[in-house]
Amino acid sequence: MIRFNANKILQTAEGAMPLAIAFELEQGKLLSIYGNSGAGKTTILRILAGLTTAENVMIEVDNEVWDDSKNNIHLAIKKRSIGFLFQDYALFPNLTVKENLEYALTKGDDKKLINELLELMELQQLQNTKPQNLSGGQQQRVALARAIVRKPKILLLDEPLSAVDDDMRFKLQEYILKAHQQYQLTTILISHHLPEIFRLADKVIIIDNGKIIKEGSPTNVFSEQKISSKFKVIGEIIDMKKSDIVYIVSVLSANNIIKVIATEDEVANFKVGQKVLIASKAFNPLIQIIS
Amino acid sequence: MIDLQPFWLSFKLAIITSVILFIIAVPLAYWIAYSKFRYKAVIEAILSLPLILPPSVLGFYLLVAFSPENAFGTFLDKYFDLQLVFTFEGLVVASVIYSLPFMINPILAGFKNLPPSLQEASFTLGKSKFTTLIKIILPNIRASLLTGIIMTFAHTVGEFGVVLMVGGSIPTKTKVVSIAIYDEVESMNYHNANVYALILFVFAFLILLSVHLINTNSSKTRLY
DSSP: OEEEEEEEEEEETTEEEEEEEEEEEOTTOEEEEEEOTTSSHHHHHHHHHTSSOOSEEEEEETTEEEEETTTTEEOOGGGSOEEEEOTTOOOOTTSOHHHHHHHTOOTTOOTHHHHHHHHHTTOGGGTTSOGGGSOHHHHHHHHHHHHHTTOOSEEEEOSTTTTSOHHHHHHHHHHHHHHHHHTTOEEEEEOSOHHHHHHHOSEEEEEETTEEEEEEOHHHHHHTTTOOSEEEEEEEEEEEEEETTEEEEEEEETTEEEEEEEOHHHHTTOOTTOEEEEEEEOSSOOOOOOO | OOOOHHHHHHHHHHHHHHHHHHHHHHHHHHHHHHOOOTTHHHHHHHHHHHHHSOHHHHHHHHHHHHOTTSHHHHHHHHHHOOOOTTSHHHHHHHHHHHHHHHHHHHHHHHHHHSOHHHHHHHHHTTOOHHHHIIIIIHHHTHHHHHHHHHHHHHHHHTOOHHHHHHHOOOTTTTOOHHHHHHHHHHTTOHHHHHHHHHHHHHHHHHHHHHHHHHHHHHHHHOOO
16 A cells, blocks of 8 residues: 655746645556646655655555655665666667666575566567667667566556557557566556546546545546547537427537537527537447548 | 886876776766756866966966975975876876866766766665666766866976976976977077977877767767
């Protein structure tokens, strides 16, 4: 169980922004942090890792106190059982793929794990290559593998999938999921990408301006907001015509004219130029591929 | 026959100075690059002073400081049995001070240009600051370290003003090659002066060439 509670004043382009975040996460779960850039997501991971200090902070991981500003406790970074996947991967250019992984071992650790991870991430062929000769996706797999070598209690992933294309993204999600399950990690993933969050996360928190504005399962959190069983369009009535027993109302939305059927009772309240919302339950939406 | 002793003296001085400065400059540059000390700019300015100060000014103050007539000189003599005026040891101390920016600036630039995430990644992998410095940071700023060493070496060989002030021109003790050239010219031995000068000229060119080669090679293979 992770208990996190931290406050910090962040200096942003728009001035000082107070960050005040508290959440709990059960062991073995995958939490996703979602929010605009500059909302303070990376700072949360950095505080958890000990890379950034916070003013008023209490962090407890499996009953072990990592940070407690009241009692002046601040566990050194190297003593925290974490794996951190940096946005720029931070692979060591002077070491090969295998050496990058081995660097994370502590004296006396079993080297078998390195081969196991190389296999899991499909990196055996590349193990003697230097990072600068790898593609972006390969570098990412190395960085992910390296973050897992210590079998950390928490795996922190700072928007790892932002810089890759959709195919690669899908594959890497697979790797993250595999690693998360195989090593029973507790994982925190920063992501901008809704399908990814739905696929990977058990729990999601949405952050805006340094505060949690919503938290819960992905379906609960996003159901009213971004993803809905209804289509909603906002427009302006430009025309109303009687046709047999019903009325046809034309609504202009963006550059499209949408024709909607309305009854006489409804039309009585409408007038041309009015702003309206058109919503439709999506029983039979048409989906067409646009190239 | 031309006397090659001044060359030997110059190279000995340059090697000793480079080794001492390397040992001093790595921790000092590390501290400047990563500490949050508020008056760092002041320290950096002081360390760069030898770049713009006329060598004779620096040499003059060192001469005064090292002089057995003054407190510091007496202190060194009394407690360490060290005489720094007109001795080779004095040249080493003066050269270390005079060449400091040539060693520290490239190393400092190397530290500052390295992405901070490399260090942070090493910390999150459970490594100490010392391990990180030795195994990650220094190997990745190899080019800067080499540049610092080569520049210091070359600069020490080419020193004149400071050496003349602190060391004088005592054969086999403080008469380094740059001073030997001056002496030969003064006694109208243009041929000898020319030989010394030409060798130094070629040497300086080779040094600069090697610095450029190191930097082009490393920029090709470096990730960042």
